[in-house]
Amino acid sequence: GRPPAPRASPRPAGPPAGGPPPSARPRLRPRRLAAVVGLLLLVVLIAWPVGLLLWAGGKLQHTPALSGAADTPGTTYLLAGSDARGDEGGIAEDGTEGQRTDTILLLHVPDSGPTALVSLPRDTYVDVPGHGGSKLNSAFAWGGAPLLVQTVEGLTGLTVDHYAEIGMGGVAHVVDAVGGVNLCYDGAVDDPDSGMVWTPGCHDVDGTQALAFARMRKADPQGDVGRALRQRQLIGAVVAKVSPGALAVRPGAQVALVDAGTGALTFDESTGALDVARLALAFRAANGPEGITGTPPIATMDYRPGGIGSAVLLDEAATPPFFAAVRDGTLPPGPVGGIPAG
Template sequence: MPRTRVMPVDQQPARRIQPTQSYRQQQPGYPGQPGHPGQPGHSGQHPEPPATPRTPRRRRRGRRAVVIVAAVLVLLLAWPIGLLIWANGKITHIDALSGAPGQAAETYLLAGSDSRADGTLAGDPTEGQRTDTIMLLTKPPSGSASLISIPRDTYVAIPGHGNNKINASYALGGPELLVRTVEDFTGMTVDHYVEIGMGGVSALVDAVGGVELCSDLDVDDEKSGLVWTPGCHEADGTTALAFARMRYSDPKGDIGRTERQQQVIKAITAKVARPGTLVNPGAQVDLLSAGLAALAVDQDTGILDLGRLALAFRAATGPDGVRGTPPIADLNYRPGGVGSAVLIEPDAAARFFASVADGTVTIEEE
């Protein structure tokens, strides 16, 4: 029987294990497979094993930046919208408009009263039954915006009450009768009624940090409390209010007072429009709180209408706007029964207010 030679393990020849055909077919680099020398796609190097998928750091940073930008945009949009909603809910509304047909021009009747001890219009907005400032702010479709002051002692016909000074209409029938009287007198339709507690102007001036006012008068007026030397001075709320109220120490009387009232409101508007105020949320809340506490408006006027009023006022008090009073025939007219009154030129009044409505009004400088 032939012998079988058994060799030690460490002396046995190594056996080569050949890969199966199916395995060969799956591996790049073998003959007939892409990546093998001579086959399309071969780079001359052995293929690298696939890398583990990872999110690039730049992509993660980009997503974070997008989230931050989106949050900022939401805040920028939500703040003014929320502020408008809050402010709209703070407005005091009263019955005032007559319901007369509208006209092309947008007209605001601004009635200022200094009869409120605290300068606000909370509670009964007609308490005190007196209006000392009457202004027509008009923004026509084209032409000049205007701010026309009607002296409170102007002698007019008051519907249902005969002739009297125009501010008596407020005492007799509140805002509604004042609106009807102004419409009959001017031939214009009042679209918005805004009543301003002049005492509230003091808080508003303080809220904007004071305003610069100018006058050539030398005044020490006991009734208004104004002490003034000629020139321009920075005024706080108390001084600005006295500046707007004073008339007995003014040679122009009520006409001079209406001019100073316009100056005060213009100064406040300019201060409010400064970029530092517009981008300061705290200042915005303070201004709206002070301003809205001093206002009462008709039932149809909202916060957006007040915004348009501010733009119209800015246009009227700007270089292309017109400011002044109707043509006056007599500052000391005495028809009997009402004391001294202001008489507007009867023949010129209708033409004057027609030109206010169409934007062609002009005021001769004195």
């Protein structure tokens, strides 16, 4: 018979059909691994603020407020502090009942020039649409945010683009969310109405103490003007603690701050999370060395037109050009207004 066919020599074992064995697969070198980790970190750093922003936007509370008046140059924010305490509530001297506001702040960012944060004393004598001459905070009692916005627009000549209302009780939560703030006051205070107990100087305070600091009026020789100064100081201290660099590495602090802020604030129907961020930046600019803070020109702190008790009367000649300069950004940085001398 035939000799047996030669047997084929065995082939060397090759890689499996699925690819190289695990030992032969390329490994990430340290540099490449660092690049991948860096890329993932970049994605997280971008995605986290976006997600936080979307979450914050969904938590914002809204209320009708804007008048729909024709735009004026720049961006104007109106902030009202609403306090449901009752020690100053009820029926006012002018006979009005309803919700009151102790804090009314106008924040204006001009197209060019310094940002201005102007405190409008709550007892400012103004023309309230549909009601005639009365105190500014009566507009809030009679018609809530919409009437307050209309009244402020008539007083200042500036159209309000965004409205924010803060429940003063929520201030404590915001202060605690940023880890407390440092506040300064030169007087010794033991005021049972506000709860403010203070020794002269600067102190680190928590939310409860900060709220008392912002509420105190009767023990302040400057009354509402002095309270407005302390409220602006508190806002500046909170905004200074909300630095992007400090919060970037503290996601928990970011969440706590957003949660406290959205719980304390109510905005007009058109305001979104980006507008809130711009508002915070505007506060920071106004309280910085290139900003403007203060009051409109005041003629007297004890104007008595009859029927409404003592009111704050603005300087009739100086007030219109003052607000025109705020609008146009032509005022120099620094403090403005205050209690008139003498």
